[in-house]
Amino acid sequence: MSTLAKFSGLRAIASLLYPPVCTICAAIVGSDDYLCEECKAKTTRIIPPFCGKCSEPFEGAITDTFICANCAHRTIHFDAAVAAYRSRGIVRQIIHDFKYGRQIHLRHLVTRWLTAALDDPRLRGRRFDVIIPVPLHPARKRERGFNQASLLAELLSAQISIQSKPLLERIRYTTTQTALDRTERMENLHNAFRLRKNTNVRDLRVLLIDDVLTTGSTLNECARILKGAGAISVHAATAARA
Ligand SMILES: [Zn+2]
Ligand SMILES: [Zn+2]
Structure with missing residues (x-):
């Protein structure tokens, strides 16, 4: 045998x-x-119509691709940020238990949701050179025990055979974003990230990974750094969208 x-x-x-x-x-x-x-029937996939840039769902009868008010009034550095599911009900619960309840085994289910995002027309069939997880500040990582985005990126990496590399680092310990509005979030994040020493993203097509997309400010700030360092494109995939 x-x-x-x-x-x-x-x-x-x-x-x-x-x-x-x-x-x-x-x-x-x-x-x-x-x-x-x-x-499964209680989870909600994000389906059109939604913003072509940040995937914010739109409740209404639009069939064309559109750009939401949020994206129309800011400089968007990522090419597109895709989220597969609405962060509600059991999706929200599972991601919460995974991140804050130390239920690390839930990474498999969350990665499955993340993988569903790759099926979006904005990502499907696209070539990426590297997967980069959104970094956590070292102090927060110590507190949590792991970076959830890195765990997801590693599982995804094994599935799609693209290397996951932690090329970004978070250098500012920002207060939690939850209570802030969009402008405050952007200010809060300014200079929060940088490229790690001795790394190079020039001419790379990047797939940025995070668990949840809220306003897209974090992904946007990461994309700004990556594009500034010469990345050709930055697309982002997340499991869920608030
Ligand atoms: Zn069940
Ligand atoms: Zn948008």
Whole structure:
């Protein structure tokens, strides 16, 4: 018996003993699933119409691509920022538990959502030279134990065979962005990031990764640094959008 056959045999036995269950409700699911059909139905994919730049969903009957008011009034440095799901209900809960509840195993499910973003027409079929996770400030990383964006970027990297490299670093410990409006967020983030020493992004096509897109200010600031250092393009993918 080949090693591979042995391995899949063991997996089959393991799945009989410990059948995979839904992350939310513990119902038994297929070996490749993290959520049962019922829970999956409670997640919301972001579908058009949405802003072509930042993916902000628009509730209404527009069929053309449009640019939201938020993007129309700022300089956008990323080429597009794509989010796969609405950060609501169980999506929001899972990402929260992953980030703040130290439930690191949830990275697999969140990466699945992130991967769905790559199916968007703005990203599909596009070539990237490098995946770069949005960095956390070292103090915050110590506090949390990990950078969630790096964990997602590493899993994605293995799936799509593009190297993930932490080429950006966060040099300002910013207060949490949650309570700030757009202008305050932008000021808060100014000079918060820089390229790591002895790294080069010149002529690279970058795929920037984060777990959640809120206003896009963080991604925009990262993209500004990368473009300023010579990156040809910066597209961003996130699992969910607030
Ligand atoms: Zn379920
Ligand atoms: Zn927008």
